[in-house]
Amino acid sequence: MTPTFIGLIAGLLTSIASLPQVVKTWRSRHAHDLSIWQPLLLSFGVALWLIYGMLIGDTPLILANITPLVCNLLLTAMKIKFSGNDNTHNEEAPV
């Protein structure tokens, strides 16, 4: 295996890694166990990687960060939206 091949597999795996979490959270409508900081920090981080890729004209860097940006923005939004669905977890009575 060449370093380039290893890098491509690495990029593919980290690109698609958040997709299963998006699907699970969307289906379950529950995000209590998720920290909002992970998708929030990743949204900012990968947005900056995207900007960095555009500034230095690095197409693979741009492409590798599009899916994570969309996934982490969706996860941040779902964490906020579904926070009312978590009453079974805390001390409040279900409403």
Add this chain to the structure above:
Amino acid sequence: MTPTFIGLIAGLLTSIASLPQVVKTWRSRHAHDLSIWQPLLLSFGVALWLIYGMLIGDTPLILANITPLVCNLLLTAMKIKFSGNDNTHNEEAPV
């Protein structure tokens, strides 16, 4: 802001992004809402980035992936370990 500065901030944010999730999951002992695939795919992905960084001799790439590797291995392990703590979510009676 220079591209290098933007890249450094991007690297910093994506490096530390999983730390709050590790802390939250460790404290709550609950991982029901977490998809095991996200930390699992990220563990493999950042391990390959680390190997790629070592093969091409890129120190920033190596350093940027150490924290995410540790965090995502911990999250994968906690997802497995704490799966028995989630009886309030499913149809089984709490044991």
